[in-house]
Amino acid sequence: MEIVRPFRVDSAARRVEILDQTRLPGEQVWITLKDPAQIIEAIQSLRVRGAPAIGVAGAYAMWLADDPLGWAARIAAARPTAVNLSWAVDRMLRCISRGGDLFAEADAIREEDEAACHAIGRYGAALLGQTSSVLTHCNAGSLATAGYGTALGVIYAAVEGGKSIAVIACETRPLLQGARLTAYELQHAGVDVTLIADSVTASLMASGRVDAVVVGADRIARNGDVANKIGTYAVALAARAHDVPFYVAAPRSTFDLNCPNGAAIPIEERSAAEVTEGFGVRTAPEGVCVYSPAFDITPAALVTSLIVDTGVIPAVEAEIVAAIGGS
């Protein structure tokens, strides 16, 4: 199975290369990032996106900074919703205080994330039937992580384990991460994928053609509420209405035990142009008002299970605290 890899790192040359996700699937363009300002730009313009992946990118930004203490706050604030970014920056700051090697620490974050994805994949694959139709929203794949993916890690592990998995990918407006990235990386890996408009999800579930939902997360609160790409909550409501299991796959770095519940998670709003002219073509009247939150909150009660790198747990506070090792 050939799985796309989103990062290339050269410590001697002090540079990080990323596959520019704004150009996929049409063009595979690697861009070179040599300083924290370039990495922040890449994060904000979604050249690199996905909560674990921007955590990794943020760690490398700290390594590339001449003055990492001075850059820390700006890097951590590049995007507000995914907690992995501030988690990675905090970890780099702790490395600085103990006089550690910043490249080694950033590389460890990347390697640990990839290992976490494989663990999530193994735990999650066991939840899927031998022949399953699995719906996913947005891209929580190799491209969204250090490699392999969270939600798509579950798919890859199931397929590698011999299961027959057909994936239904929601296109994920406005930026079409499902159409552009999930369909691309699944096709690249030889996994069966069918693309749908986001609004098809509910009727597809009503027709009985979805066996499970697996999505990633940008931040999971202490009570189990999940922030993920806008539209995830609607998928969860439809799944509940049709008794379809709804799984959220995320590494421990996506959990925010300081955040009591979903209402406390900041939700980024994106520009109107992503909705009105997202493809270089104006598709709405000039001057129309637009509301475009990038994420929504799925309440813990709608989550069948969380698939974490430490195991499969319910979205319940005590279980989360135990699984994440917090207190």
Added chain:
Amino acid sequence: MEIVRPFRVDSAARRVEILDQTRLPGEQVWITLKDPAQIIEAIQSLRVRGAPAIGVAGAYAMWLADDPLGWAARIAAARPTAVNLSWAVDRMLRCISRGGDLFAEADAIREEDEAACHAIGRYGAALLGQTSSVLTHCNAGSLATAGYGTALGVIYAAVEGGKSIAVIACETRPLLQGARLTAYELQHAGVDVTLIADSVTASLMASGRVDAVVVGADRIARNGDVANKIGTYAVALAARAHDVPFYVAAPRSTFDLNCPNGAAIPIEERSAAEVTEGFGVRTAPEGVCVYSPAFDITPAALVTSLIVDTGVIPAVEAEIVAAIGGS
């Protein structure tokens, strides 16, 4: 209030002009249709769309045909889901059997539809609060009817009656009838409108910012199940989860008393290209499989009330039969 009008008819010149809805909002292009083949093409390519509007267009196609009996089946089958098309063709056939004037009959269908929209508007407006935020999906406006609209007729009537209405328009992938048409005609009429991606609906309701949903319909079965634009069912599920009233506005011509329930309504599937390159730009990998139903079924149990040109009724079989005058 300046409301867009979608049809111009010239009986002496034997022609119908329609505002080409595939070119909106960027260009306002009127195209001239002089025979049934041109009208069928306009219906199939969505230059004219919306259940009541294609019923009107189908009636004019029968008028323009040299051999209306020979064309009837092809006109009725131009699109499968909206029942208004076969309803209008049946009515024109009855006109032929009694030796009636086909132009007068088609024009009566158009005038009656516009009158029905105004009646729907009056009944529906009374359901909205003095200051309301109303969400709608797709376009059930003036452009979808002979004029004035069903769901948007309710909005127009409320605004004309002095209510303060803020409309939230779902963009409605894949063809963006909400962004291109609903936002356009509301802006044209001076009504407050905010555009959202379809996937924003559920979280917007969770935030308490939606007071009511009003949508149109393509066909309503005898038991009250509603076929409407894909995504309507997800809106209805979210509305139910947040106790938001969900209204369906439609004239009697949209009801199909021969159809026992939603499962018996044929659902049109559209081409993959509308999802993968709907903006003239390829936004998904080549060769990806796509599933693109144009409509879905909202079960009667999720419909708060039906707003019909005869009044406001529950989505319950006996009430529907009484309101429609069937048996």
